[in-house]
Amino acid sequence: MQSWRKLSLWQRLVIALPGLWLAVFFVAPFVLVAKVSLSQSVLGQPPYAPSFDWGNLSESIAKLRDLSGAAYAGLAEDPLYIQSYLDSLAIAAVATLLTLVIAYPFAYGLARSGPHLRPILLLLAIAPFWTSFLIRIYALILLLKDEGLLNDALIALHVIDAPLHIFATNGAVVIGIVYSYLPFMILPIYTTIEKQDPTLLEAAADLGASRWARFWRITVPLSWPGIVAGSLIVFIPAIGEFVIPDLLGGSDTLMIGATLWAEFFANRDWPTACAVAVILLLLLLVPLLFYERLQMRGETRRQ
């Protein structure tokens, strides 16, 4: 690791740019949100107090005493919030697992496909991105609702007699998340499988491993970084997902994104909404930091 002092101006600039980006678009907004979360809800504009005035610094410093953790205490007292977080985690976890189960065979097939088929399959994997996300979710409503295409087809095929109630349930939310995030799981797994040395599989076969054993003892462990990356890329945004539960979920669907929205826009309780957001961020950061540490450990072990 080179010390900052030894770097040229250009190198410093290159390193500083992402830092600057993070400072302006992540740290500063987060400080604002954190500050509001420590404020009190009031009627007025803005709907929280205290509000600081940069022109009158001494008065602003005096106002610091008005900040409190009341909003957080409120979150802890009301089981609705805790339930929201738990439901969000559960839905995100189930959706991530399902996405993995569906994405892995696809990524495997993609990595093992020939040079002619592969670009086509890759294109198919990312083709949904060419349509608006919202339109795709609305299309899912048409598919999943009681008189939707899926139920019509199943009834026509005499698989079921009465329509399945999928739409407006947590199941629909999971389906929506799996569908929307599938490419984000496929791509990192595909790259880790694709770059595996095929002679490793030959070596395993030579040492007596059947096709099944080769898959579980060589292919899967070597694609582990892709599995972890894909799962985090799906799991983290899925926890805070708002649009999918709003459109596909039912009245009993309780996800933290919707709760946050309700506090902010329906109740105009900005401090509580901000406190919800801060806790959500911490919930997301912890697995991310854990993953980073895991990777760092892997790096140092390699050296």
Next chain:
Amino acid sequence: MTPQRQDGAPHLRLENISKSYGSVPAVVDLSLEIAAGEFFALLGPSGCGKTSLLRLIAGFETPDAGKIFIAGADMTHVPPHLRPVNMMFQSYALFPHMNVAANIGFGLVQEGVARREIADRVAAMMRLVKLEGLARRRPDQLSGGQKQRVALARALIKEPKVLLLDEPLAALDRRLREETQLELIELQARLGTSFLVVTHDQREAMVVAKRLAVMRDGRFAQIGTPADIYARPASSYVASFVGEVNFFDAKVTALGACMMLETLVGPIVVTAAIKVAPGTSVRLAVRPERIILHADAPQDVPNLFAGEVVEALFLGDAMVYRIRLEGGLSLRVSRPNMGSAFRAGDRLACEVPADACIILES
């Protein structure tokens, strides 16, 4: 020379094996028998089909025609994981997510051997290939020589009937390669396993193998002991691929107790087992170390050719000369370094002993 056989039947038998990739033939109608405990080498330039043959034996490819028998059983269509052979890959193909012990023990785990026994056998194998203390290392923490040993140990631990080695030492530097060649010979003798090594390095093939096959364009150009192939190459190709060689185009003039031939640089007398009718054009091959150099031409010595040293290369233990003979032919001569040496520009006489000439069809 016949290979030594320990249990009668050959351990590996190939019957008329052919394999093409598309319209490109890789292996053409090859038959071969390798005895139990034999150290055999397939020698040839890249693209001659030697690696294809190894992959056919390992089971990664299926022959278009012919049969493969291993320890008496027909293995032609048996998948690789059920064949009693193991392979050491040129790239080593160590599993990067497993440590040394897990890599070596992989085959035993697949066999369902008890955990304790695996640990014991891995430890014994690590002692055998001198890898003690490295059990917990990952492949990317090993040197090239250590990786090579892990690959060898991993392939040997299942006690294969035949160990296949694909360019096993190609990635090592010269000194380590020479050491490892000797270790391989010792290991093979100790274990009694048949070793089949593929190499493009003729020195390596001759050092390690009891018998070798020189391959060209998917066929065997010659099969024999290293000494046999070196002394009696079957063709110009084999003669030039195995060791250095000088060629003379010659025409047979008389047949008696010896054979008389006429070459570009004058008449030459040859004592050879092969008898060729006078008038036939042949090719003479002479190894560079068989030619004797005289500063002053001796009397009553046949096959003396006057020439001039064009180039003298100092190799430490030997001198290699390029000598232009009167008549235009260029000769390569190597002599052990005994202190005094010829220099470029020196005039001398080259003696080609009558028994040093190999007669090849032209």
